[in-house]
Amino acid sequence: MKIRIDHIKHTPYELHVEQPFEVFPVLARMQADGECIFTGPVSADITIEREFDHLKAVGRLQVPISLTCGRCLVTYASAIDSTFRIIFRKETARHSEVEDETELCDDDLIASTYSGDELDLAHEIEEQVAMEVPLKPLCEEGCKGLCPTCGADLNMGSCTCSQEPVNLKFSALKDFKISR
Ligand SMILES: [Zn+2]
Ligand SMILES: [Zn+2]
Structure with missing residues (x-):
């Protein structure tokens, strides 16, 4: 994913990248940690x-x-389907990080640097993917989750324990159930 700087002339340089997730150390670690599974390139x-x-x-x-x-x-x-904009500045000794931060006022824009005569996009790409993986994934917005008592999937219908708080009001009935 390295591009020679001198290939980028006055006309935009277009490229299509397709790489297995194993190529990206950050993504390989996420999968090893069980955060998500990458099912394609x-x-x-x-x-x-x-x-x-x-x-x-x-x-x-x-x-x-x-x-x-x-x-x-x-x-x-x-x-994950995401768009990004990255600004690459040539790395120079006098370019301090503080300066970078104050210049970066646009949330949507990532600022990075390059050195030598190559631009390496791999790290920016993996960071972008990592940022988009949801921390608390939900199969759907209104997922009802599992019953904390019996573990039944409440999306499939309610379980019998969901009636219990009502039964508890009738202590006589509760005692009856226990004595059986
Ligand atoms: Zn769910
Ligand atoms: Zn239950």
Whole structure:
């Protein structure tokens, strides 16, 4: 995923990238930690162009993933589909990090640096994917989760324990049940 800087002339340089997740250390670690499973390659369409004193990479990346719902524990297929904009400035000794931060006022924009005569997109791509993987995945917005008592999937219908709080009001009935 390295691009020679001198290939980027005055016209935008376009490239299509398709790489297995194993190529990206951050993503390989996420899968090893069980945060998600990458079910296909990371693919991205990127356009790089010169702009003022820097290089600008604009692109869209997609990767199919499999997530485990945080409420009902079901595994479901999902996908990351995200657009990004990265500004690459040539790394120089006088360019302090503080300066970088004050310049970065646009949330949507990632600022990075390059050195030598190559631009390496791998790290920016994996960071972008990592940022988009949900921390608390839900199979659907209104997932009812599992019953904390019997473990039944409440999306499939209510279990018998869900009536218990009502029964507890009738202590006589509760005692009757226990004595049986
Ligand atoms: Zn769920
Ligand atoms: Zn239950």
